[in-house]
Structures are given as C-alpha cells and as structure tokens.
Amino acid sequence: MSDNNRNKIDTRAIQSILKENKKQIKLGLTMCAHCSMCAESCFLYMSKDYDPEYMPSYKFLNSIGKLYKKKGKVSNGRLEKMRDLVFENCVLCTRCYCPFGINIPSLITLGRRICRSQGVFREYDK
Amino acid sequence: MIKAKPKPLEEIQNYVESFDRILITGCGGCVSVCLAGGQREVNILKTELALAHSQSNTNKHMDGYTVERQCNSNLIEELDPIVADFDCIISMACGAGVQHLAERYPGKPVFPAVNTIAIGVDLDIGLYEERCRACGECVLAYTGGICPVTRCAKGLFNGPCGGTNGDKCEISNEIDCAWLMIYNRLKEQNRLEDILKIQPPMEWKNQVKRTIIQKGYENRYIDK
Ligand code: SF4
Ligand code: SF4
Numbered sequence: 001m002s003d004n005n006r007n008k009i010d011t012r013a014i015q016s017i018l019k020e021n022k023k024q025i026k027l028g029l030t031m032c033a034h035c036s037m038c039a040e041s042c043f044l045y046m047s048k049d050y051d052p053e054y055m056p057s058y059k060f061l062n063s064i065g066k067l068y069k070k071k072g073k074v075s076n077g078r079l080e081k082m083r084d085l086v087f088e089n090c091v092l093c094t095r096c097y098c099p100f101g102i103n104i105p106s107l108i109t110l111g112r113r114i115c116r117s118q119g120v121f122r123e124y125d126k
Numbered sequence: 127m128i129k130a131k132p133k134p135l136e137e138i139q140n141y142v143e144s145f146d147r148i149l150i151t152g153c154g155g156c157v158s159v160c161l162a163g164g165q166r167e168v169n170i171l172k173t174e175l176a177l178a179h180s181q182s183n184t185n186k187h188m189d190g191y192t193v194e195r196q197c198n199s200n201l202i203e204e205l206d207p208i209v210a211d212f213d214c215i216i217s218m219a220c221g222a223g224v225q226h227l228a229e230r231y232p233g234k235p236v237f238p239a240v241n242t243i244a245i246g247v248d249l250d251i252g253l254y255e256e257r258c259r260a261c262g263e264c265v266l267a268y269t270g271g272i273c274p275v276t277r278c279a280k281g282l283f284n285g286p287c288g289g290t291n292g293d294k295c296e297i298s299n300e301i302d303c304a305w306l307m308i309y310n311r312l313k314e315q316n317r318l319e320d321i322l323k324i325q326p327p328m329e330w331k332n333q334v335k336r337t338i339i340q341k342g343y344e345n346r347y348i349d350k
Contacts, residue, residue, distance in 0.1 A: 092154075092194055092195065092201075094198075094200075106200065109194055109201060112154070112194055113204065116154075116165055116192055119165075121154070121158075121164070121165045121166075121192070122154075122158070123166060124158060124159050124160075124161060124164070124251075125161060125251045125252065
C-alpha cells in the first residue's frame with residue numbers, strides 16, 4: 001500500500017507479492033534464453049544507443065528477477081537502483097516482444113509494484 | 127501529456143461523506159508527471175482527508191494504492207482483490223482513468239479527485255500549459271504549428287474574427303490573438319498562402335465517444 005515507511009523495508013509485503021505472482025516470475029526466469037531478440041522492440045533501447053541497461057530482458061531480470069532469487073530480501077540502496085531501472089529505463093509502452101512469449105511489461109510492472117509497496121517510486125519534481 | 131489539477135479537498139470530502147471505507151487510487155502515468163495524482167499525491171490526499179475526518183469526529187477507513195496506468199485494463203487488474211474491501215473509490219487519474227475504473231467496478235461508486243484540464247506541455251516543474259484539445263482533425267499543418275482550437279478564444283478555423291484588439295484577443299488584454307500569431311509565423315516562413323486556404327467546418331466529433339484504430343489494425347477491430 002502507499003503509505004509504507006520509506007526507510008524500513010517490509011520484506012513480508014515483498015514476499016507476498018512475489019508469492020502471489022510466483023508462477024509468472026518463475027516462468028519468465030526459466031524461459032528467458034538471453035537471446036536479446038526483445039532488445040530491438042524497445043524504442044528506448046534503440047534511442048539510448050543500444051545501452052544494455054535499457055534492454056527489456058535486462059530490466060525484468062535485474063528487478064523482479066533479482067528480488068525473486070533473493071526471496072524478497074533487498075536493501076534500500078538496491079531497491080532505489082531497481083526503481084531507476086523499472087521507472088526511468090522503461091515507460092511501460094508495452095511494445096516489447098519476446099519470441100518465447102514472456103510478458104515483459106507485466107514483469108516490469110511487478111517490479112514497480114514492489115517498489116511502490118515500499119514507498120519507492122519515481123518523483124517528477126526531483 | 128494530459129494535465130490535471132487536484133480538486134478542492136471539500137469537494138472530494140462531500141463525495142465520500144456517506145461512505146466508511148474509501149480507497150484512493152493513484153495513476154503512475156500523466157497525472158504523476160504533472161504532480162496531480164501519482165503515489166505521492168495519493169499519500170497527501172489520504173493524510174488530508176484523515177485530518178478532515180478526525181476534525182469532524184468521523185471515523186473512516188482509508189487506504190491508498192497506485193497502479194501504473196488507470197487507462198490500461200491489464201494494469202488496473204491488480205486492484206480487483208483490493209476493491210472488494212471498500213465502499214467507494216476515489217480516482218486521482220484523468221477522466222479516462224476514472225471511467226475505466228467505473229466500468230470495471232460497476233457496483234462501486236468512483237469519484238474523481240482531479241479535474242482533467244488539457245493536453246499540454248511542461249513549462250517548468252508544476253507549470254504546464256495547454257496546447258491541444260484532441261479535436262480529432264489536426265490543422266497545425268496550415269496554421270504554422272499554432273493551434274486555433276486551443277489558442278483562439280472562439281476556436282476559429284479561417285482567420286481572425288473582427289474583434290482583434292491590437293495584437294491581443296478581444297476577450298482579454300492578456301491573451302495574444304492566436305490568428306495574429308499564426309499570421310506572423312506563416313509570414314516568417316514565407317507560407318502566407320496557407321492562411322488563404324479555406325478549411326471545411328470541423329465535425330465536432332468529440333460530441334460522441336471517439337475510438338482510435340490505427341492503420342493496419344482495421345481488420346482486427348471492425349466487423350465486416
Ligand atoms: S527476447 Fe525473450 S528470451 Fe530473448 S532475451 Fe528477451 S526476454 Fe529473454
Ligand atoms: S515496455 Fe519498457 S521495456 Fe518494453 S518496449 Fe516499452 S519501454 Fe521498452
């Protein structure tokens with residue numbers, strides 16, 4: 001929910017979102033062949049001179065993927081890095097395409113949802 | 127992007143007066159960018175409403191939840207299990223988001239917390255200006271990139287009215303005459319002949335709900 005204390009990570013809340021979406025996350029992590037086919041479908045990746053940190057797969061693997069592997073345990077610093085990845089490096093235009101059928105925008109959305117659950121989100125006047 | 131402005135607190139308070147469990151929903155899209163209805167504004171509204179309720183000795187349960195975009199059904203889905211616990215919803219999204227929630231949760235009253243104002247540009251942080259009214263028949267090509275629908279008080283399509291007051295509009299000395307600006311811009315670009323082309327009257331399609339189907343997608347959405 002929106003009013004969590006920003007400095008104290010509520011691991012249980014993160015774990016409950018991870019649990020609720022376990023199937024989808026696990027599927028994404030196992031199915032990703034790191035083929036980078038999704039890269040060119042992302043206009044941000046293309047317009048940022050092929051910066052790998054804008055690659056759709058990079059964005060979900062290093063946000064929700066990492067959180068899943070670490071069982072929801074994350075430091076404030078790491079969560080803020082993740083925020084930059086899922087909020088700044090992606091506009092959620094939902095145009096990215098994975099030939100294996102991974103729903104990348106939905107996984108990035110989950111990353112955002114976890115950030116939001118901890119009061120970590122993009123502020124447009126900063 | 128879409129620009130919105132928060133409604134006065136008293137107005138929102140009136141909407142929810144008779145409800146005990148109130149869910150305040152934010153949107154991570156345009157209204158976050160224009161600082162009107164993102165997660166931070168949800169937190170602020172929640173605090174303000176709680177204070178108002180405690181001052182009037184009313185006991186209400188409130189919570190806030192922000193989804194990435196209220197205009198996309200895949201992205202509002204996550205509200206499904208939450209909404210059930212509340213009597214009404216306050217939406218801090220634009221009018222499209224509010225209606226989208228109202229459609230998805232027909233049993234729950236949905237109240238807007240912002241006034242959707244315009245499609246506009248960011249002049250500075252917290253400062254925005256209208257540039258487009260989504261009229262559906264863009265005329266910027268022959269008006270030197272200046273929109274007569276939003277910038278001319280009368281929305282005239284074929285040159286100025288007779289009331290131009292120097293370089294100002296007759297309705298106010300503070301508003302530039304859009305058609306003078308259009309004239310000057312076209313003159314500068316040596317395109318004054320464009321101003322002479324008579325434009326047919328606008329079909330005010332925004333009187334009815336407009337649906338946008340992009341080229342190439344017709345077969346998918348239009349029944350033969
Ligand atoms: S296209 Fe799909 S499988 Fe390939 S790297 Fe991107 S997400 Fe992974
Ligand atoms: S949703 Fe994000 S990752 Fe996918 S194409 Fe759009 S900007 Fe790129």
